[in-house]
Amino acid sequence: MESNRGRKSNESVFTRLMRWNDARTGLNSLLRYALDEPVPGGAKLAYVFGSALLFLFLSQIVTGVFLAMYYVPSADHAHTTVSYLAKEVSGGSFLRSVHSYGSSAIVIVLLLHIIQTFMYGSYKGRRELLWVVGCILFVLMLGMAFTGYLLPWDQKAYFATTVGTNMLSEIPVVGTWLKQLLRGGTEMGTLTLSRFFVLHVFLIPALIFLFVAQHIYLFRKAGAAGPISADPINPNLPTEPFYPKQLVMDMGFALLIVIFLGFLAWKIPVVLGPKADPSETVFLPRPEWYYVPVFQYLKYWKGWTSVIGIMVIPGILGLLLVGLPFFDRSLERRPWKRPLSVGTFAAVFLALAFFGVQSHRGDLRDPGVAAQLQKQQQHEEEFMKAPFQPELAGASGGGAPMDVLAGKGQTVFTAQGCNACHGENGAGTAAAPKLVGVAGKYDAAKLEAILRAPTKQMALGGMEAVDLKADEMGALIAYLRSLK
Amino acid sequence: MPTRDLPPDKPESTNNQFSGGTAQDPASSPRRSFLGGLLTAGAAGVGALLIIPVIRVVLHPLLAKTTEKSWSDVGKADEFQAAGAPVQRLVQIEQLDGWRRTVSQKPVYVARDSAGQLTVLSAVCTHLGCTVPWIDKQNKFICPCHQAIFDPTGKLIGGPAPRAMDVLPMKVEQGVVRVQYQYFRQLTPNKEVIA
Numbered sequence: 001m002e003s004n005r006g007r008k009s010n011e012s013v014f015t016r017l018m019r020w021n022d023a024r025t026g027l028n029s030l031l032r033y034a035l036d037e038p039v040p041g042g043a044k045l046a047y048v049f050g051s052a053l054l055f056l057f058l059s060q061i062v063t064g065v066f067l068a069m070y071y072v073p074s075a076d077h078a079h080t081t082v083s084y085l086a087k088e089v090s091g092g093s094f095l096r097s098v099h100s101y102g103s104s105a106i107v108i109v110l111l112l113h114i115i116q117t118f119m120y121g122s123y124k125g126r127r128e129l130l131w132v133v134g135c136i137l138f139v140l141m142l143g144m145a146f147t148g149y150l151l152p153w154d155q156k157a158y159f160a161t162t163v164g165t166n167m168l169s170e171i172p173v174v175g176t177w178l179k180q181l182l183r184g185g186t187e188m189g190t191l192t193l194s195r196f197f198v199l200h201v202f203l204i205p206a207l208i209f210l211f212v213a214q215h216i217y218l219f220r221k222a223g224a225a226g227p228i229s230a231d232p233i234n235p236n237l238p239t240e241p242f243y244p245k246q247l248v249m250d251m252g253f254a255l256l257i258v259i260f261l262g263f264l265a266w267k268i269p270v271v272l273g274p275k276a277d278p279s280e281t282v283f284l285p286r287p288e289w290y291y292v293p294v295f296q297y298l299k300y301w302k303g304w305t306s307v308i309g310i311m312v313i314p315g316i317l318g319l320l321l322v323g324l325p326f327f328d329r330s331l332e333r334r335p336w337k338r339p340l341s342v343g344t345f346a347a348v349f350l351a352l353a354f355f356g357v358q359s360h361r362g363d364l365r366d367p368g369v370a371a372q373l374q375k376q377q378q379h380e381e382e383f384m385k386a387p388f389q390p391e392l393a394g395a396s397g398g399g400a401p402m403d404v405l406a407g408k409g410q411t412v413f414t415a416q417g418c419n420a421c422h423g424e425n426g427a428g429t430a431a432a433p434k435l436v437g438v439a440g441k442y443d444a445a446k447l448e449a450i451l452r453a454p455t456k457q458m459a460l461g462g463m464e465a466v467d468l469k470a471d472e473m474g475a476l477i478a479y480l481r482s483l484k
Numbered sequence: 485m486p487t488r489d490l491p492p493d494k495p496e497s498t499n500n501q502f503s504g505g506t507a508q509d510p511a512s513s514p515r516r517s518f519l520g521g522l523l524t525a526g527a528a529g530v531g532a533l534l535i536i537p538v539i540r541v542v543l544h545p546l547l548a549k550t551t552e553k554s555w556s557d558v559g560k561a562d563e564f565q566a567a568g569a570p571v572q573r574l575v576q577i578e579q580l581d582g583w584r585r586t587v588s589q590k591p592v593y594v595a596r597d598s599a600g601q602l603t604v605l606s607a608v609c610t611h612l613g614c615t616v617p618w619i620d621k622q623n624k625f626i627c628p629c630h631q632a633i634f635d636p637t638g639k640l641i642g643g644p645a646p647r648a649m650d651v652l653p654m655k656v657e658q659g660v661v662r663v664q665y666q667y668f669r670q671l672t673p674n675k676e677v678i679a
Contacts, residue, residue: 059534069542089544091536245519251526390584431614
């Protein structure tokens, strides 16, 4: 019988290795399926946004995972750890900046992706679920931006999130309850930070994975819709495979984004402001740019009308957006033949842009506000210039604060070398028993007696008589009796 | 017993359930392989841009310059000069632990060496690390754990300890004795700094 190896010997090791692997994993056919995706009408720059989003999301995962290497999600330490990362860790400020700018980039590319899909009418023709899953991903991404913003726990993070979560309480009936749930209490605090951290790092990313997988699956199931002239169900156009031309365009766009993010992170590192100070009363919070239009819009609604502003109008708009492929059933894709939907879409976008501009102009017009915002920016710059201040950790050990006499006694305890056998804080070692809880065993007088004259059993264990002046002995006993 | 050989590994694509059409290798035509090269280069560029800062962040503990050894105040030099015997003091030592600073107290002795110069001794026994007390009545350091005995200069005179008490780096600045606290390896005849 002819041997396998002899027959294939003219092939390179790599080819043989690939075949060996393919026979076991089916990787080649999977890759071919991914790369041979038919693009009706050929590759176009207009189609790059979807894969750019996927790529940006991966970049956020990579940078985020390594930021977590230095981060502690607690109100006590969060700000110090981010400050350490930004000021001390090599490459830390750069990585943090890429992550922070990356979130803005995702929002921008997400908007471009939505605009492209909308204008091209690519949601039509049995693509309702694909569109709905996309809407869910949009909300999840905004949730990532909102939860991530709090994590540095600086002034702007704290106050912007205070305002952001306060809006929830405007919702009738369940509002206050929702706010308390999200904050982990009635006020902002360390539990809020824990919740936001878990949402930002575990829950929302898990949901994003799930829905991205569905989004891609549904997209491949329906097929690419092609140019606006094509029928969305049967494009009837010559197709070109995704690889290589479309992939090169996608990759080129991703490369441009990364270079731009890297350049921004290098030239204008993201700043960290002073630590959140809840007692501060004059701080003016401003959200990230993509939330500014909403922030401005909500200012117009006061008193009983706020239900309309916060619930009714956003509810209708949300329903219109999610339900778009259900309302708009025609297969017409050319935007100029769809004046109603395109007009509404453009009007909402223009209104948001208008609110954004209004907010900015309002800040500039009011001299008090402008001065305060400038002062806040100045504080941030000063904080960034100041050297890193390590956090002072409690003296070795820990536990409840002790009184002055017991504190002095601890010094005696260490100075006499009691800790050598009885352990730090009287925790006990192999050489001698623990002293924690000794107060329950002996009163002060008895304790002094056995310290001055240890029992025979204690002496056998190596315990020596303690010879101290009365005040030092008193302090030592106070300390021993404080051990709990 | 009949033996059967594994048939040769066939390319999967021949019975591919997914792709209906092209059975040709995606990288076969020269134009495709050129673009494939472009893609590889692009991917490498994107990867490098992201991976380099990540590597720097991960390797920070290796890249960071070691923090300077801190000096702790022990007390006034003339007080120690006046004392007839070794004097125990607690020094506060600061250690940087990433983003936190820990402060702990360690006992040291200010003694005199054989030439009469001030020295600062670590109170940690060189045997097994117990804190060695100064026994004034006997004019000796005697470790309570295993009876290692040291003379007032810290020299070993008896017991299981392998070497003399450890002398810490010290200096006198404006009349104040300052010390650089260190930890030493136990049970070795030669003094060896471990932290």
